[in-house]
Amino acid sequence: MTKNLLFVFLLLLGALQVSAQRSPVDESDQNINNIPRKGQRVSLQLDNKRVEAAWLKQLNEQFPGKVKNNKGIITMDGVTIPDISPTPVRVISRVDALPTGTGVWWSIDLGNAYLGQASTPTQWKSAEKYLKDFARSMYREDLVAQITDAEKALVTSQNNHMSVISKADAIKKDIERNKARKLEIQQQLAANAAELQQLNNQVDSNLKEQEAARADIVNMRVALEAVKERMSKIE
Numbered sequence: 001m002t003k004n005l006l007f008v009f010l011l012l013l014g015a016l017q018v019s020a021q022r023s024p025v026d027e028s029d030q031n032i033n034n035i036p037r038k039g040q041r042v043s044l045q046l047d048n049k050r051v052e053a054a055w056l057k058q059l060n061e062q063f064p065g066k067v068k069n070n071k072g073i074i075t076m077d078g079v080t081i082p083d084i085s086p087t088p089v090r091v092i093s094r095v096d097a098l099p100t101g102t103g104v105w106w107s108i109d110l111g112n113a114y115l116g117q118a119s120t121p122t123q124w125k126s127a128e129k130y131l132k133d134f135a136r137s138m139y140r141e142d143l144v145a146q147i148t149d150a151e152k153a154l155v156t157s158q159n160n161h162m163s164v165i166s167k168a169d170a171i172k173k174d175i176e177r178n179k180a181r182k183l184e185i186q187q188q189l190a191a192n193a194a195e196l197q198q199l200n201n202q203v204d205s206n207l208k209e210q211e212a213a214r215a216d217i218v219n220m221r222v223a224l225e226a227v228k229e230r231m232s233k234i235e
Contacts, residue, residue, distance in 0.1 A: 023044060040117075040124070093107075106131075
């Protein structure tokens with residue numbers, strides 16, 4: 001399995017695991033500016049910075065001009081959240097890193113009471129749904145991002161697969177060219193060996209011709225001496 005295919009597999013596996021993710025909401029106290037406040041917190045198995053950015057974006061879009069963020073402490077005064085209260089409320093919120101992911105916490109001043117599981121059960125349920133809906137939207141967004149990444153990785157893997165196939169075809173062509181070159185070299189070596197043999201034969205023939213030429217010289221010298229001797233005997 002190639003690295004890209006393994007990456008796709010892991011992404012898809014992660015996407016399937018999203019279905020098992022939950023958004024538990026519990027009652028939680030926070031110390032805000034040295035003042036203990038009772039509130040509600042939803043836990044998400046997602047990155048802290050990403051969740052905080054999405055939470056601030058949602059609040060700013062729903063309550064434009066009302067959201068104040070002071071070093072991570074988010075406050076909203078006089079905002080109306082119809083599902084929670086028909087009258088304006090004051091909200092204090094923060095996003096914290098948890099051992100299992102991220103927690104989105106808020107405390108809501110309803111005017112006559114603070115949001116509490118026992119003291120304001122109806123408002124508690126509405127606020128719980130609000131946080132759960134936010135968490136679900138984050139998980140859906142995360143799943144879409146994983147699918148997009150997986151699709152991109154799959155395309156990359158397919159392209160890589162085609163590249164490997166093209167490389168295999170190129171290697172096969174190189175092998176055929178190598179075989180043809182080897183045959184050509186073998187033919188050239190055979191022709192070279194035949195030429196060498198011919199040259200060696202010519203050398204042998206030349207040696208014999210040299211011997212014959214030397215013998216002719218000796219014979220001519222003997223003949224010349226015989227003529228000279230006959231001339232010297234003329235009276």
